[in-house]
Amino acid sequence: MSLTSAATLATLDRTGPRRITHLAAVEGVTQPAMTALVRVMEESGLVERRGDAADKRVTLVCLTEAGASYVRTRRRAGVQAFERLIGELADDEVEALVAALPALKHLEELESREREGTQR
The missing domain is CATH 1.20.5 (Single alpha-helices involved in coiled-coils or other helix-helix interfaces)
Incomplete structure (x- = not known):
């Protein structure tokens, strides 16, 4: 998985559902690049698109359970790596x-x- 994909999943985990334009701005990529990235992550089952109940014109990108599980697994691995290194x-x-x-x-x-x- 690319760093941008992992960072986008982490952003969604931290902040909740977001518009593609917001994700593009946060991750420092173009809106078309984020749209393509979201499509790939959607096909992988890590995110899904949903309508915004507050504004029917807006589509939000949401983390799926598989996406949330991926973020948790990455975080655990990072914590374990730091624990091991701090022990040295x-x-x-x-x-x-x-x-x-x-x-x-x-x-x-x-x-x-x-x-x-x-x-x-």
């Missing part, structure tokens, strides 16, 4: 990581606010 660090290096956690959490919050700003 010296104690002072682990302490440095722990000390950096508040700043990393703040970065995540800033990124989330920025992402929300692009959705409007």
